[in-house]
Amino acid sequence: MMRFAQIITGIALALISCGLVWSAERFPPPDFESGHEMPSPTTPHPRQDIYEYIDVVVLLAALGLASYLVLKKRSRRAIFALTVFSLLYFGFWREGCVCPIGGTQNIVLSIFDAEYVVPITVAAFFLLPLVFTLFFGRTFCAAVCPLGAVQDLVLCRPVAVPSWAESGLRLLAYVYLGAAVLFAATGSAFIICRYDPFISIFRLTGDLNILILGACLLLIGVFVGRPYCRFICPYGVVLRQLSRLSRRRVTITPDECIQCKLCEESCPFGAIKKPAAKWSDQDYGIAKKRLGFFLLILPVLVLLGGWAGSSLKAVAARAHETVRLAERIYLEETGEVTETTDASAAFRATGKEIEELYADASSIRAQFGFGGWFFGGFAGLVIGLKLIGLSVWRQRTDYEADRASCLACGRCFEYCPREHVRLEQAKEVKT
Amino acid sequence: MGEDNKTINRRCFLRDSLWGASLVGLGMVAGAAARKHKKTDLIWQIDPYLCTSCTNCATYCVLEESAVKCVQVYAICGYCDFCPGYFELGASVLEPGAENELCPTGAITRTFVEEPYYEYTIDESLCIGCAKCVKGCAAFGNGSLFLQVRHDRCLNCNECAIAMACPSGAFKRVPADQPYLLKGESHA
Structure with a gap:
């Protein structure tokens, strides 16, 4: 009965304190007379670090192999096999986390948040594909990235996307990258x-909406080659630019292009560029004027974008939980809403100062205002540079894979008659 | 011809310097990462002192059955006869049974140890992380029942869906070599 009295006092005490008092030891742990041993709670261990290191080694090996297969072996079949392996290993076995695409945000967060430290495996996952791209082109996209792999495998009936649509839609990826960096840098979300x-x-398993989104993208991907990689992937944006500078590049033909046009339609990603005819004097004159105009409006676009990005700060800042909480508390304080949410109740239970919360929220809003200039300015810059790029004539005498857009999948190899000559010769040498 | 060569050379030079700059840039990112790197992975865990038992853990996890489960730390449990984490507050008799128990899945077993003590054990295969017992134990008991991310189940998403939905900021990244934040143990 003593025990019962204790319980009653316990309940009474809890009611008096009228709040959640955590782990108050209301009842002393018992001394067992029967010698009963208290069990200890089980703590199942997480995936061991050694597996993370193995993942990095597999990534390194897959990148090396992909580069070899694309540039030296030139075998679509082998690239396809590696794609399937990557899908199984990085996709289904590792269940897609952490990937270099998402790793971008961890790196950004670690730069802006002094307290967040990137695990070395995440940093390796982010950096290795970039370094390989600087040397060998986008071989990561070709056969290592599981997101690319799953889309590559469903591509059955490729249709050509008009180049204006291609360029326009690609801007999405730049905006997505900018937004991802902004939200990661402010510690709001990993979008x-x-x-x-x-x-x-x-x-x-997972969120239904995301499942539907994925299914839709795969459905589109049956006809439009790799829609995520080409139009959305924010990491692809970085890879594009580094691939422009790569030491080695994917070539359609092993030696000289004979301009037979057989490869013209072979690329499902629209990455094969035709030889560029020299512009007529009239065209050249128009282009020159256009270029001058675009160069002039470039700073205007950057400023306009920056201003627009910055003026979105009040909306964008709501991605941060502190701002959402502060707005809720403000509504409750001013009496516009009467009931509390889980978050506002939890905040009030901590007994922290409301003014402090408001100050935190407004400093986060200011960060969004400042970051918004960079985000919007970046978007304006990308649009401006794209316009400039359209009015510049680039010398091209042969059919070649565009360094930036080429995903190094190797589909075009077998379309080239010179490739068949090479293969015949290789066979002869062997026998 | 000579002029052509010159433009090509200029372009090559520009490309090469950009290439070098990119490599140096990546090196700098690597350096910055290495300067304050962690050898161990970071994983998600709940700070039991911040958790408000809001039930989001049961519903927001990307897994069909949440990776968050209830943990019993026996060392701080009072072994109460009337366990406020086990029985409904208005339970008429202190007997097991759905009408008396808080746990919607019957995941807690109550075993008699000695008068007047009972031991409460969580069957993790049944626990859904709804935190009903946690709430009861925290309000009227010792708080020995609390939620933890179970790392045999957690997929360690880069952005944890529960962490995003957590109203009290109780989810944090902890180093993988100290994967649990158990009450009664000293931790930062």
Whole structure:
């Protein structure tokens, strides 16, 4: 009965304190007379670090092999096999996390948040594909990235996307990258991970909306080659630019282009560029004027974009939980809403100062205002540079794979008659 | 011809310097990462002292059955006869049974140890992380029942869906070599 009295006092005490008092030891742990041993709670261990290191080694090996297969072996079949392996290993076995695309945000967060430290494996996952791209082109996209792999495998009936649509839609990826960096830098959210369309497929479970998004993208991907990689992937944007500078590049033909046009339609990603005819004097004159105009409006676009990006700060800042909480508390304080939410109740239970919360929220809003200039300015810059790029004539005498857009999948190899000559010769040498 | 060569050379030079700059840039990112790197992975865990038992853990996890489960730390449990984490507050008799128990899945077993003590054990295969027992135990008991991310189940998403939905900021990244934040143990 003593025990019962204790319980009553316990309840009474709890009611008096009228709040949640955590782990107050109201009842002393018992001394067992029967010698009963208290069990200890089980703590199942997480995936061991050694597996993370193995993942990095597999990534390194897959990148090396992909580069060899694309540039030296020139075998679509082998590239395809590696694609399937990457899908199984990085996609279904590792369940898609952490990937280089999402790793971008971890790196950004670690730069802006002094307290966040990137695990070395995440840093390796982010950096290795970039370094390989600087040397060998986008071989990561070709056969290592699981997101690319799953789309590559469903591509059955490729249709050509008009180049204006291609260029226009690609701007999405730049904006997505800018937004991802902004949200990661302010510590608000990892939007690349949240809206990763294929993660639910790799895990065979997940959010229904994301599952539908992924299924839709795969459905589109049957006809439009790799829609995520070309129009959305924010990491692809970085890879594009580094690939322009790569030491080695994917070549359609092993030696000289004979301009037979057989490869013209072979690329499902619209990455094969035709030889450029020299512009007529009239065209040249128009282009020159256009170029001058675009060069003039470039700073205007950057400023306009920056201003627009910055003026979105009040909306964008709501991605941060502190801002959402502060707005809720403000509504409650001013009496506009009467009931509390879980978050506002939890905040009030901590007994922290409301003014402090408001100050935190407004400093986060200011960060969004400042970051918004860079985000919008970046978007304006990308649009401006794209316009400038359209009015510049680039010398091209042969059919060649565009360094930036080429995903190094190797589909065009077998379309080239010179490639067949090479293969014949290789066979002869062997026999 | 000579002029052509010159433009090509200029372009090559520009490309090469950009290439070098990119490599140096990547090196700098690597350096910055290495300067304050962690050898161990970071994983998600709940700070039990911040958790408000809001039930989001049960519903927001990307897994069909949440990776968050209830943990019983026996060392701080009072072994109460009337366990406020086990029985409904208005339970008429202190007997097991759905009408008396808080746990919607019957995941807690109550075993008699000695008068007047009972031991409460969580069957993790049944626990859904709804935190009903946690709430009861925290309000009227010792708070020995609390939620933890179970790392045999957690996929360690780069952005944890529960962490994003957590109203009290109780989800944090912890180093993988100290994967649990158990009450009664000293931790930062």
